[in-house]
Amino acid sequence: MLYREFGNTGWNVSTIGMGTWNIGNQWGEIDEDTALTTVRSAFDNGVNLFDTAEAYGIPQGLSEERLGKALQGIRDRSYIVTKIGSWGRRTNEGLPKNVDTIRLCLQASLFRMKTDWADAVLCHEGDIEDPTVYLEAFEGLKQQGYLRAYGISTNKFEVIKQFNIAGNCSIVELDYSLLNPKAEAKILPYCIEHNIAVLVRGPLAQGLLSGKYTTDTVFTDTIRAKWHKNEAKQSKLDRDIAAVKALSANLPADTTMATTALRYVISHPAQPVAIPGAKSPEQAALNAQAGDRLLSATERDALLQSMKEPEAV
Template identity: 30%
Template structure:
């Protein structure tokens, strides 16, 4: 699988990364999924200190120990578990970030983290202080690059303006086109990589879409609208592509999208995601069809 530069950093990542949140807590199963990803050529693994109270980082670190220098390990910080671990609170302070990174390094059993990401962010944060923490960690050699995981355009703009971030992770799919007009051009212009998550829109953009429909719909789509759209989309690609393939290629067709982080709870899912990434890119007519079919959503609440 080819590798692409992440922002302006020295990191080279595959266009598909493994989202490790869905690995579960069974060590043997997690190891098997990660091994499958490695065999398929994936070099990019994304976790967070929040997942399973840090156990996810530990499992990822153990599974990747033998190939440490060949992979890109990304984790996140900012959500702080309460003392009783019944919930968490937001803490983007410099003091917390610089302490939390030590715990992540320990759990991952690594001397440095390739990509350290702020796991959220609001305009009420002391953003300059947060940036200072990441810059110091970079200078001290604890991280190679840093970014944010956010879908808030106003927050993203602040980090683009004041920080040397190399990536922004955000939700993006054919059913969630909110980044297209407001965020993707900004990040591409500043050579900041977009790492997308949720390309299958909770399974709606897969062959099993009919089982994923609910009365709640999805974002600003009603159930009726989704049924009509997905029926037409399925008909279009019946003889040429699986819906999952079309959905993933839709993400990769847009300028600035460097990699897709896709979760997998089985080895089969890893292989399906890899096959979708390796498929032929969307033709101009296929892309136009999809864009004309789906709404151009806009960010409203997330600011």
């Protein structure tokens, strides 16, 4: 595993982290023993950064609970990034947003994860127009020692700039992959300029870049079933699968689709950390192995070109 400086935090983190959305039953049922051994497998293979959120899981908070159990005994050798702002959203029972509520939400997260501090907390409202309440709450919690750094999870450039208005945003989490390279235009250069650490959710495009799926695939989990909701969404899914098929025809014989996709993301000059999910110890280990080398600029350009030519397949 390769490690790198994480923006301005001073942390030395693994190029491949682990997202824990998948271990909370929203991507299909997973028993607790498997969830815990999956996290430990990632750690044993060099992963030292784990991403979660207060609302991940069925019931909400389950991912944090399982992550906390899995990291018992190794908490001081790992970094936890959690997110606040989505509690109750799925059931239309969101909490009011004020400094006290945000403080209570973090305290609840710390309780679920069995830890005294979070290494980082992110605002989980990606379209927020005025982040003042989060900035005030996070700065206060940082001064109290409950968190070490803070930032935002969003795909919107203007939202990032507003959140960083005082220069205190340490981390941006965003959707970025071979299927969605939009962040390369503005957001990633901005993060380089301001020395902001980058976390990449969706580096495998919610599994599509594993190369396992065809246009006959029907997703039934609560996250991806929406891809079949209407003709427009189904058409986009079909286009994405065609693009992945085009890429697979140009892969080196000694690598896999998932490994290539992860390496593409972590090889950007912004030095992102990819946080793919996993539902088994074996999958966690395979994801981690992608962090043992980077791609050259030439290799990255060739991959993007392959994705742009699905009609040639």
